[in-house]
Amino acid sequence: MTVRESARYLTEGLRPHACDGCGTTVLVKKNSLQHTSVQWQSDTAACPLLGPLVSGCALLRDSIERAVRDGSIEVPTDD
Numbered sequence: 001m002t003v004r005e006s007a008r009y010l011t012e013g014l015r016p017h018a019c020d021g022c023g024t025t026v027l028v029k030k031n032s033l034q035h036t037s038v039q040w041q042s043d044t045a046a047c048p049l050l051g052p053l054v055s056g057c058a059l060l061r062d063s064i065e066r067a068v069r070d071g072s073i074e075v076p077t078d079d
Helices: 003-011 058-070
Strands: 015-018 025-030 036-040
Touching (some): 015 058, 025 058, 036 058
């Protein structure tokens, strides 16, 4: 994979998503039902549940899963 292809893979398809829990907006891309890419647009301190020992925010994960269910974040299908 070239540098350009890598950069496109990491950024293409990202959609803004506001967490239902705290309102923090992140960029989200679903690569499959199991794989979610999240890019923070602000310091993670904006999330009241994240700390140095926490690997993720359950409220944000649940919020993204809800967005997948309601269709506002799409999951690609294998054609």
